[in-house]
Amino acid sequence: MVVLVVATSSDPASIGPAAAFLAMPGWSPGPPIAEGMQSFTNGNVRLLKHERSIIAEDHLDQRWQEATGEPVSEVIFLSKHTAVSNRPAxxxxxxxxxxxxxxxxxxxxxxxxxxxxxxxxxxPWLRLMQKIAAEQGLVPEFEITLEATHHGPVTSTPTMFVEIGSTEEYWGRQDAAQAIALVLRKGLGLEDGNDVGSWQGNGEKVLLGIGGCWNVEALHQSFL
Structure with a gap:
């Protein structure tokens, strides 16, 4: 199983972190996928670059497996974030x-x-991002946030977006791109072999909240 990290050259907040990630040790050219796409490998991580909108390429996890024979365990998209506040994030x-x-x-x-x-x-990556952003001097200028779901593309495996926001001024910030690259490297275990946040479902309890909860800590303790 491989982890697929996806970036697009059409988005500075996507290609910037991808370039910073690829500048770190351990990468080699990956297999050809399709016209206009490049891939790179590092351990069980595959970085795929394409030229279209990040939300336009559906089923990249399935297409990767069909092209390479490697099943994909999860997909991580790199992208820009926009917000009415225009606050860096x-x-x-x-x-x-x-x-x-x-x-x-x-x-x-x-x-x-x-x-x-x-x-x-x-x-776990939200917390890791907060830690790395603080270490890199991006906090308090940059807000570290968890967004609601609101767009594609379509995938069949566990998926997340990692983004830089919220305006063109910040999408191309090299220090923000470097922070995202560090989150990827540390979070995927490419730094020391210990990844962050992977879950194999080996009998651990899962807490599911539906609707509002006024005291999450009390609920957590009762669950334990």
Missing amino acids: LTVHPIGVPHLREDETPPQGGTPGWAAIPNPRIG
Whole structure:
């Protein structure tokens, strides 16, 4: 099983972190996938670069397996983030448009009523991102946030987006790109062999919250 990290050259907040990630040790050229796509390998991590919108390439996990024979365990997309506040931010979020009816057209990819399986790294990586951003001097200038799901592309495996926001001024920031690259390297275990946030489902208890909860800590303790 391999982890697929996806970047696009059409987005500075995507290709910047990808370039910083590829500048770190251990990479070699990967197999050819399709015209306009490049791939690179490092351990069980595969970085795929393409030229289209990050939300336009559906089923990249399935297409990777069909082209290489390697099943994909999870997908991580690198992208820009936009917000009305225009505040600089580093974000993570799941994907999908489950709020749309079948007769509605998703404005940013995906399929109406669909949501990807959330990548279990989302919570641990949010905390890792906070730590690395602080160490790199990006906090408090950059806000570290968890977004709601709101777009595609369509995938079949656990998926997350890792983003830089929120305006063109920040999308190309090299220090932000370096911070994201460090999150990827540390989080995927390429630094010391110890990854962050992977979950194999080996009998661990899972806490599922639906609706509001006024005291999460009390609920957690009662669950234990």
